[in-house]
Amino acid sequence: MALLEVEGVDVAYGRIRALSRISLRVEQGEIVTLIGANGAGKTTTLRAISGLIRPLRGAIRFDGSDLLRLTPDQVVRRGIGHSPEGRRVFARMTVRENLELGAFTRDRASEVASDLKGVLTIFPRLGERLVQKAGTLSGGEQQMLAIGRALMSRPRLLMLDEPSLGLSPLLVQTIFEVIKRISASGTTVLLVEQNAHQALAIAQRGYVLEVGKIVHEDSAANLLASDAVRAAYLGGAA
Amino acid sequence: MPARRRAAVTIIAIGVALLAFPFVDRNNAQIDFMANAGAFILLALGLNIVVGFAGLLDLGYAAFFAIGSYSYAMLASQQFGIHIPFWVMLFVASGIAAIFGILLGAPTLRLRGDYLAIVTLGFGEIVPQTFLNLEKYTNGPNGISSLDQPSLFGKAFGFSATPYYYVTLVLIALGIVVASNLQNSRLGRAWMAIREDELAARHMGINTTAAKLSAFALGASFSGLAGVVYAAKLNLVSPDEFQFNVSVLVLSMLVLGGMGNIAGVIIGSFVLSFINSFLLPQSTSLAHAAGLVNLDFTNYRFMLYGVILVLMMLFRPEGLIPSRQRKAEFHEALSDPTLAAQEQAEYSGAAAAP
Numbered sequence: 001m002a003l004l005e006v007e008g009v010d011v012a013y014g015r016i017r018a019l020s021r022i023s024l025r026v027e028q029g030e031i032v033t034l035i036g037a038n039g040a041g042k043t044t045t046l047r048a049i050s051g052l053i054r055p056l057r058g059a060i061r062f063d064g065s066d067l068l069r070l071t072p073d074q075v076v077r078r079g080i081g082h083s084p085e086g087r088r089v090f091a092r093m094t095v096r097e098n099l100e101l102g103a104f105t106r107d108r109a110s111e112v113a114s115d116l117k118g119v120l121t122i123f124p125r126l127g128e129r130l131v132q133k134a135g136t137l138s139g140g141e142q143q144m145l146a147i148g149r150a151l152m153s154r155p156r157l158l159m160l161d162e163p164s165l166g167l168s169p170l171l172v173q174t175i176f177e178v179i180k181r182i183s184a185s186g187t188t189v190l191l192v193e194q195n196a197h198q199a200l201a202i203a204q205r206g207y208v209l210e211v212g213k214i215v216h217e218d219s220a221a222n223l224l225a226s227d228a229v230r231a232a233y234l235g236g237a238a
Numbered sequence: 239m240p241a242r243r244r245a246a247v248t249i250i251a252i253g254v255a256l257l258a259f260p261f262v263d264r265n266n267a268q269i270d271f272m273a274n275a276g277a278f279i280l281l282a283l284g285l286n287i288v289v290g291f292a293g294l295l296d297l298g299y300a301a302f303f304a305i306g307s308y309s310y311a312m313l314a315s316q317q318f319g320i321h322i323p324f325w326v327m328l329f330v331a332s333g334i335a336a337i338f339g340i341l342l343g344a345p346t347l348r349l350r351g352d353y354l355a356i357v358t359l360g361f362g363e364i365v366p367q368t369f370l371n372l373e374k375y376t377n378g379p380n381g382i383s384s385l386d387q388p389s390l391f392g393k394a395f396g397f398s399a400t401p402y403y404y405v406t407l408v409l410i411a412l413g414i415v416v417a418s419n420l421q422n423s424r425l426g427r428a429w430m431a432i433r434e435d436e437l438a439a440r441h442m443g444i445n446t447t448a449a450k451l452s453a454f455a456l457g458a459s460f461s462g463l464a465g466v467v468y469a470a471k472l473n474l475v476s477p478d479e480f481q482f483n484v485s486v487l488v489l490s491m492l493v494l495g496g497m498g499n500i501a502g503v504i505i506g507s508f509v510l511s512f513i514n515s516f517l518l519p520q521s522t523s524l525a526h527a528a529g530l531v532n533l534d535f536t537n538y539r540f541m542l543y544g545v546i547l548v549l550m551m552l553f554r555p556e557g558l559i560p561s562r563q564r565k566a567e568f569h570e571a572l573s574d575p576t577l578a579a580q581e582q583a584e585y586s587g588a589a590a591a592p
Binding site: 050052071072073075076077082083084088089090091092093100101102104105133135149150153 | 424427428430431434435437438439440441442443444445447563566
């Protein structure tokens with residue numbers, strides 16, 4: 001059984017249909033990427049899983065239990081961490097306070113402390129800036145903070161919404177390295193990206209989303225090799 | 239730590255001075271003024287939970303003050319022949335106010351900023367209107383008078399302001415303890431996250447519905463306390479005591495003192511009360527004594543508030559004693575030049591990978 005199963009999910013914002021019949025699954029230990037152009041419904045898909053938007057129909061199961069009727073805080077408690085689109089770090093709070101808020105749903109202070117250490121080993125840069133206001137961090141550091149903050153809930157599934165957005169090529173590289181490391185340490189990752197090439201390079205499988213529908217679904221290697229995907233998302237007929 | 243010790247000494251000194259005040263100053267009018275100022279400090283502490291901690295702009299806070307006052311007037315007077323003791327009413331009225339806080343909060347959960355402010359403004363208008371129009375129960379514009387007098391160990395409070403002064407002092411001390419514990423609690427952190435970025439807070443697994451409703455309920459409960467003390471001391475409630483300007487006054491106390499900072503809010507509250515109920519009437523009497531009989535400074539009250547608020551916004555927008563976040567908002571550039579340069583370098587690929 002897959003860790004996360006999304007089945008025939010429809011989402012609408014008022015009368016505007018955002019997702020139709022979305023189905024995807026993420027197996028334990030995988031990195032799965034959801035790629036597509038702006039407005040394709042990638043963020044909406046993650047929000048539906050998180051409980052931030054209620055689908056009109058369909059089923060979402062995590063580890064076999066139904067997520068559909070849960071509130072976002074209950075979803076976090078079930079083990080899904082969600083690093084939001086556009087980072088959304090708490091700009092006027094320190095790096096440490098941001099990370100501690102990431103552990104909001106956790107009860108044991110000792111576990112939180114050891115997870116904080118863990119996050120700081122993944123992102124040593126954050127360790128140097130613990131007492132600094134998050135708003136004063138560079139874009140790359142803020143992204144690291146957003147990912148680290150989501151990790152602080154000790155998720156079994158980490159959902160990342162466009163972690164490479166607005167970063168320099170070098171930093172994008174770093175972020176993807178980190179995602180690989182997080183995956184290697186046992187956390188399952190669902191990665192939403194516009195940067196299809198990089199995302200497919202680290203993922204095992206991928207889904208291509210186009211105006212609210214999944215149009216391709218394959219192993220990352222096959223998607224990378226597919227002419228249709230290359231033409232649409234990987235920069236022309238290279 | 240000397241800084242800590244100095245703070246402790248200051249607090250004890252202020253405490254002793256406040257306890258001794260009625261013995262030193264035997265002028266009942268001035269003790270009465272202090273008790274009123276105390277009621278407003280309670281209001282400011284309560285509104286600070288809603289606006290300062292949780293960032294929910296409430297422009298109708300006087301409604302809860304009205305609900306607290308009317309609770310006492312209806313449940314501790316000849317009005318219905320119900321005579322719940324003053325001390326019990328403190329709990330009952332703050333509970334009633336908290337329930338109304340939730341009733342107001344529930345429909346506003348999806349609203350933010352200006353929209354929330356407008357709905358709370360409406361609530362602030364509806365409540366006194368309701369008390370005005372429910373003549374059968376509230377005597378309409380005449381209000382309810384001859385409220386029960388509080389008594390302690392069989393001794394009635396009488397017409398001296400001193401016992402009320404001590405009651406507000408105790409309630410403020412309690413209020414400070416409750417508010418600062420809340421601020422440092424899990425709930426306080428949830429409020430802070432909601433104030434900074436509600437959507438991000440939901441991503442963190444914060445139950446924003448529960449956190450916002452608790453802010454409304456706890457904030458309102460403080461005004462329930464203030465309402466009981468105020469009504470009992472005045473021995474009368476009437477709908478015109480709870481107009482929009484009371485909501486604005488309490489909010490101005492927060493702005494002046496420093497939203498989100500407990501000490502700041504208390505000082506802001508005291509300063510405005512001082513101007514309102516002491517400085518202006520006193521200078522008016524001085525003017526009258528000097529033969530300027532047509533001069534009444536109390537008429538310039540709102541003009542003076544306006545000037546103070548404009549000056550504050552120009553020169554110290556974060557308030558007299560700001561909270562840490564508000565200070566950051568106004569005085570720390572969010573991207574300092576060295577970091578901007580560093581980021582630039584990262585973009586051009588010149589900097590080493592982090």
